[in-house]
Amino acid sequence: MSTLKIAIQKSGRLNEDSLQLLKECGISIDHRNAQLKATARNFPLEVFYLRNGDIPQYLEDGVVDIAILGENTLIEKGENLPIVERLGFSKCKVSLAVPKGVDYKDISYFEGKRIATSYTNTLEKYLKEKKINATFHKIAGSVEIAPNIGLADGICDIVSSGGTLFANGLKEAEVMFWSEAVLTKSPVLSAEKQVLLDKLQFRIQAILKGRAFRYVLLNAPNNKVEDIIKVIPGMKSPTVLPLAEEGWSSVHTVIPKDKFWEILDELKALGAEGILTTEIEKMVL
Ligand SMILES: Nc1ncnc2c1ncn2[C@@H]1O[C@H](COP(=O)(O)OP(=O)(O)OP(=O)(O)O)[C@@H](O)[C@H]1O
Ligand SMILES: O=P(O)(O)OC[C@H]1O[C@H](OP(=O)(O)OP(=O)(O)O)[C@H](O)[C@@H]1O
Ligand SMILES: [Mg+2]
Structure with missing residues (x-):
């Protein structure tokens, strides 16, 4: 019998809510600390604990079958990966921000400017559509520090409460898009595994409806x-x-x-x- 392989974030903002969702689906997982793979006791499911940024490639290659990811990660790294279900948690924006003293009028501010971000593909596509030329500084995290240390004129990053922007003397300039956690699947999912996914999705939908x-x-x-x-x-x-x-x-x-x-x-x-x-x-x- 086949087993569905699901990737979830190892640690971070998606981890807890993803595990909670599986738990509410009635799935119990035998997971010991530091183990990167665990097996469900009562559903043909294996759980892989991975870094977000690595998951899209695993899905593309069919190493894992499905995953819970931020939509922003799909946009950045998983263009071929479909949204199977929107999950309603980890809601945030991906935005452009500038130092609060800047008299920001519109996107033309960024023409010829330096922008720090972890989301270079997303930003490149966005600015191309807006016909803006800018240079990027790719940084893995703490992006909001970049303007303060003279590395960039603005940033592109995740905004939720806006607290991090505020604390670092920045203000939101453009909301590029809204994101939330989504269930996605491999483009090479077998028919047999699709049946298991349908079964899991039915449970998830019942939970999401109940929550609403x-x-x-x-x-x-x-x-x-x-x-x-x-x-x-x-x-x-x-x-x-x-x-x-x-x-x-x-x-x-x-x-x-x-x-x-x-x-x-x-x-x-x-x-x-x-x-x-x-x-x-x-x-x-
Ligand atoms: N402040 C926030 N509020 C709400 N959702 C957020 C926030 N920051 C990030 N997210 C969402 O949660 C996801 C995971 O963010 P997190 O910072 O935990 O991981 P990461 O640093 O992107 O990845 P990795 O797993 O490689 O450490 C993001 O892709 C985004 O969808
Ligand atoms: O608008 P806010 O509510 O302040 O949230 C936004 C911040 O949250 C995320 O960082 P996170 O705390 O996940 O740290 P990280 O950079 O280490 O991923 C994101 O990268 C922003 O920095
Ligand atoms: Mg983060």
């Missing part, structure tokens, strides 16, 4: 139920059950997490009482 919704239970007078149902359409339609007390019903449904508080306010205004909400572990439509 909340389960809600509430009590309402019968004459308000119709209005309440209008604001909480649910998966198919809400469950409405009679309460022991005459004239009252219990309504059960799911609501999107990003509209949670607005919907709760509406429900209260419509006369809902005893509102309980809870997280959803998995959700299959």
